[in-house]
Amino acid sequence: MRDNSTSGAAVGFLLGLIDHEDADRIRRRIGLPEPEGPATLEPRQNAPLWSWTRTAVPASVLLWVLEQDDPERNQWVWRHKSADNAMRRAIARGVPFGPGREALLTVVDGLGPELEPPVPTSYTRFGLVGALREGTSMQAARTAASMVLERSDWHAVTEADRDRPLPGYARWALSVRPDCPPALRAHFGTHRKFTRRVEQAGVLDGPADYATAWGPASHVLKVLSTGQLMFPARAAEAEDALRPLVRDHLGDREDAWAVLAQLIDTFHGNAAELVVTAGAIA
Structure with a gap:
């Protein structure tokens, strides 16, 4: 395969979903380098994470990182091209995102x-x-919404909307906002067009949704790696969502993995479609 940081990490992630011995054999067969040592959050010379910050992702992916409530991880979210002012403001103020914290x-x-x-x-x-009521344009509303940070802010917004929409x-x-409470988002709208637009804005149900429904597959799998x-x-x-597909359609078949390695750089569909297609071609 033509190894690069994206396709190599993507195929490596999928190989991690099968037996280690089979994965090692297939890795040699398709010419994929051995996996590197344990990853680290250390900023210096961390090429995979610097590359990660330049890969556009749905907003929910960054929220999953923020939910770890780890200052070292938060600094990578700050640097990410997809981070918005609300996320950076929350990081600068030390706002927690994890459940119950x-x-x-x-x-x-x-x-x-100083960098807020x-x-x-x-x-x-x-x-x-x-400020939310004064917003007469989408830009003004987004700017005002960037000040909704803590749980008490979301509570105040919910009460205000109930009092007067x-x-x-x-x-x-x-x-x-990926951290908008689900009950409040549902109150704002539940029809199919609204739900679709929220999804297109990068708000996902969870990692399984991202793993199986978003594309292109190489980028999604690189992020999941x-x-x-x-x-x-x-x-x-995400791993649990893809594992059955990988085992059913690729398994330990070297030919199927070789096809996947050839397809992955130019495949525009999602990861589930990539796995099924490679298995069918093989």
């Missing part, structure tokens, strides 16, 4: 309040809910 996090040196995105003028003038721009800007390092609490969901 209330205490503020330690912030890595250099990512503190500017506080919107509308927030200074009108407060949180007032927020404008459409504000509702949409909040809905496409960092899962045990970046979002270990959720990585198994």
